[in-house]
Amino acid sequence: MLAIPGKACGDCSFCCKALEITQLAKPAGALCEHCRAGGGCGVYATRPDICRDYECLWKGDRGLGSQLRPDRVGAILMEDPDSDEYRAVCDPAKPLAWRTPLVFKHLVAMAKTGRIVVAKAGLKSWRVYASGEWGPCI
Ligand code: SF4
Numbered sequence: 059m060l061a062i063p064g065k066a067c068g069d070c071s072f073c074c075k076a077l078e079i080t081q082l083a084k085p086a087g088a089l090c091e092h093c094r095a096g097g098g099c100g101v102y103a104t105r106p107d108i109c110r111d112y113e114c115l116w117k118g119d120r121g122l123g124s125q126l127r128p129d130r131v132g133a134i135l136m137e138d139p140d141s142d143e144y145r146a147v148c149d150p151a152k153p154l155a156w157r158t159p160l161v162f163k164h165l166v167a168m169a170k171t172g173r174i175v176v177a178k179a180g181l182k183s184w185r186v187y188a189s190g191e192w193g194p195c196i
Pocket residue numbers: 066067070071072073074112113114116117127128129134
């Protein structure tokens with residue numbers, strides 16, 4: 059995939075912390091031991107396929123502005139591979155980062171398109187509705 063100008067990871071390592079990576083036995087919210095200070099992967103050439111294949115939606119979507127880079131707002135926007143959900147995944151240490159106005163506005167806009175929108179942080183999750191209301195998933 060061609061890189062989009064202005065959409066480099068830079069010093070963001072948010073996915074290497076917020077997401078669970080079973081191949082590395084890394085739980086959600088724990089910084090991967092291979093993360094380098096200032097960004098980047100210390101085992102880049104031999105990183106697992108799951109890391110090799112992963113790209114957050116922010117990197118691949120020209121419509122998501124620079125302010126929405128995951129480390130800047132504390133949430134990764136992503137499609138759930140196992141369902142129709144559109145998700146904002148947060149670091150469990152800052153579980154309500156998805157309520158950041160910029161992120162919340164985007165989530166409500168996605169809900170208005172008919173998507174099922176869910177914010178997640180570790181084992182906690184919340185549904186966000188087109189009306190702007192939200193509540194815990196049960
Ligand atoms: S969360 Fe996105 S921008 Fe940040 S390091 Fe991961 S892929 Fe790159």
